[in-house]
Amino acid sequence: MSRLLRASVLLLLLASCGGGNFSAPRNLDDACDIVRERPKYHSAMRATERRWGVPVPVQMAMIHQESKFIGNARTPFRYSLGVIPMGRQSSAYGYSQALDDTWREYQQETGRGGARRDRINDATDFMGWYMTQSRDRLGIPLADARNQYLAYHEGRTGFARASYNAKPWLVAVAGRVADRASRYDAQLRACRKR
Secondary structure (H helix, E strand, O other), rough: OHHHHHHHHHHHHHHHHOOOOOOOOOOOHHHHHHOOOOOOOOHHHHHHHHHHHOOOOHHHHHHHHHHHHOOOOOOOEEEOOOOOEEEEEOEHHHHHOHHHHHHHHHHHHOOOOOOOOOOOOHHHHHHHHHHHHHHHOOOOOOOOOOHHHHHHHHHHHHOOOHHHHHOOOHHHHHHHHHHHHHHHHHHHHHHHOO
């Protein structure tokens, strides 16, 4: 076999192994279906719950809102004059939709320099780290999905200023996150009993 052919075959094999499964689980409305389909997600969230104390249903509801469980999710492009691409709305990326600067802060503070936003275990650990800081700095209980989401979306400084009060759409979204966390909690309790 020629060198070129061998190199081509090797490159093809490496390319086929390198990609991750970034698609969403089939049924995002049922926590039991999510953990059955993606047991790795549940393991990652349970590890985050053990390390940081953030309940699994709160993590699930936040990830649902931020990325719909799509590992390589990005914000949409902005356009000038409706057609000229001007870049993405923000640097948010991955399951947790963490911004570049906040992700770097997390990596430095936790010593997890190799953590990636498109890996579920790293994304949930980031969320646990962030929400624990929101609890410590702002007094938001870890099980309070509504206010944790507002602090996550607005940043801790924005939350402290209550910037969300000028955004009725965001307050409504935070309410839906809280409702989903409650629903996921009830579903997970029920599927554990089966």
